[in-house]
Amino acid sequence: MCEQVLEAFRRDEDTWLLLDISEETCWQMGICSREGWEKTPFAGMLKKLLGREPDIFSCRARQYQAGGHTLYVEPLVQAGTVYIFGRGHVAWELVPVLARVGFRCVVMDDREGFCSPQRFPMASRTVVGDMEQIADHLSICEKDYVCIMTRGHSSDYVVQRQVLACRPRYVGVIGSRNKITAVTERLLKDGFSREEIAACHMPIGTRIGAETPAEIAVSIAGELIAVRAGLEAVWCQDLCDRSHAMMWTAC
Numbered sequence: 313m314c315e316q317v318l319e320a321f322r323r324d325e326d327t328w329l330l331l332d333i334s335e336e337t338c339w340q341m342g343i344c345s346r347e348g349w350e351k352t353p354f355a356g357m358l359k360k361l362l363g364r365e366p367d368i369f370s371c372r373a374r375q376y377q378a379g380g381h382t383l384y385v386e387p388l389v390q391a392g393t394v395y396i397f398g399r400g401h402v403a404w405e406l407v408p409v410l411a412r413v414g415f416r417c418v419v420m421d422d423r424e425g426f427c428s429p430q431r432f433p434m435a436s437r438t439v440v441g442d443m444e445q446i447a448d449h450l451s452i453c454e455k456d457y458v459c460i461m462t463r464g465h466s467s468d469y470v471v472q473r474q475v476l477a478c479r480p481r482y483v484g485v486i487g488s489r490n491k492i493t494a495v496t497e498r499l500l501k502d503g504f505s506r507e508e509i510a511a512c513h514m515p516i517g518t519r520i521g522a523e524t525p526a527e528i529a530v531s532i533a534g535e536l537i538a539v540r541a542g543l544e545a546v547w548c549q550d551l552c553d554r555s556h557a558m559m560w561t562a563c
Contacts, residue, residue: 329385330342410533
């Protein structure tokens with residue numbers, strides 16, 4: 313069992329811990345992925361549960377009753393999904409880069425002719441829908457990453473306003489500082505705090521002097537990898553320390 317758990321972490325694949333706790337003296341344990349549950353000893357119970365509660369594999373621990381058994385389900389590995397809003401040149405370059413380093417990508421745009429599996433073959437899903445009603449199409453939660461790169465200020469603002477309420481792990485917004493300032497002012501008027509807005513990566517990506525869509529995609533991928541690895545806070549502290557050192561040297 314420990315080897316299976318370690319392998320699940322190495323794959324960075326959504327995985328759940330299953331416990332049949334019907335009998336206090338004889339617990340059964342197993343792990344499964346969303347696609348592999350039928351291969352577990354719990355397949356019979358899970359099939360009954362999924363028929364009436366399709367969200368059994370969620371981000372939260374739950375306890376269920378099925379066929380006279382008590383089943384406890386807890387998320388073990390939650391890899392997270394990268395939600396990319398906008399189907400432009402940067403998004404087109406970004407999806408294959410992220411897919412190759414183990415991120416699962418979903419692309420959403422409101423223009424049907426430009427957001428399709430044919431344009432984004434390495435995305436796990438493409439969604440065409442109203443940007444003002446994201447929740448009708450997507451379920452963004454705290455383990456997810458969001459990259460906002462729509463075609464204008466208004467669309468970016470509409471998406472960011474909805475996304476901030478979901479509190480994902482990462483929010484990045486592409487654009488110039490003037491554009492970001494304009495969107496920030498609108499978010500402040502909506503009641504979001506400066507701390508909430510400051511937690512967003514604006515402009516998106518690490519500072520490597522990126523100019524072309526492909527270079528920007530690499531800079532975004534680097535930032536997401538750092539966040540996934542838990543290195544972001546260390547990097548920020550290092551940058552802060554170096555900045556203070558430079559100031560003292562100048563003095």
